[in-house]
Amino acid sequence: MKTMSRRSAIALGVTAAAVTPLFSFAASAKTKRYGPKDGKEIAPGVRVVEVGTGNADIPAYKSISIVDVVFQPGAHAPQTVMDNDMVCTITSGAFTIKKADKEFKLKTGDMYTCAKGKTDEATNTSKEVGVHRIAVLIPA
Template sequence: MSDMDRRSAFALGLAAAAFAVPQSAGAQTRTEGREVGPGVRQVDLGERESVLPAYKRLRMRDIVIQPGAATPDNMMMNDMLCHMTEGELAVRQNDNHFTVRKGDVWACAKGNTTEGTKNNGSTVAVMRIIDLLPG
């Protein structure tokens, strides 16, 4: 009987682990957030006060960009850090053009950075942004 108990516990553990593992394909079906442009959604993830002296608040959000969609060139209204959590984007930052892939990070500076992106790939791209908001 103790062998059956161990097997049952093992099977139950495997079933629980299957539900706990995040699925990367989830980004492709995300419909939460709000549409900010054709094929582009913003999903607000959280905001709180900052302990960094230069910033009053921190905000985190995902920009979900469908294949073929783009974000227009925008002047950055605050300092921010960006991280590609899924896919790949072509980035135009001022006069620089570069490609970011899953795992890449980059930064934008308030007032002197203009940036736009385009998803030239065949999968959804997710750009996570941490906004550093002044007082």
């Protein structure tokens, strides 16, 4: 395992502390029901709905954009290179997430992160509409 510098540890802690309230609120709020035409289709059965944008108090980021990625049952978002750092929470459904070096399963309430320049793909493995609520961290 690589060691982490003190500066990196502090930056990670500040970022996590700043973003966590967004997801505490998002996870406790009832997931909005989206229609089959809401948002923009990015893959068959997968749509992105813009929720909102706000300024960031985190020095490395100028703003945070919140989006919901809505997956129909069994829908798959193919491997994509991330344009920004992101913090994701599952607000409904169950998913298999594949990254370059690992694969894992998530359910409602679980969180994970995506790093800029890394790949990610997701499949809704539940029989219900699944939603990823994503905080996209826009660099300063």
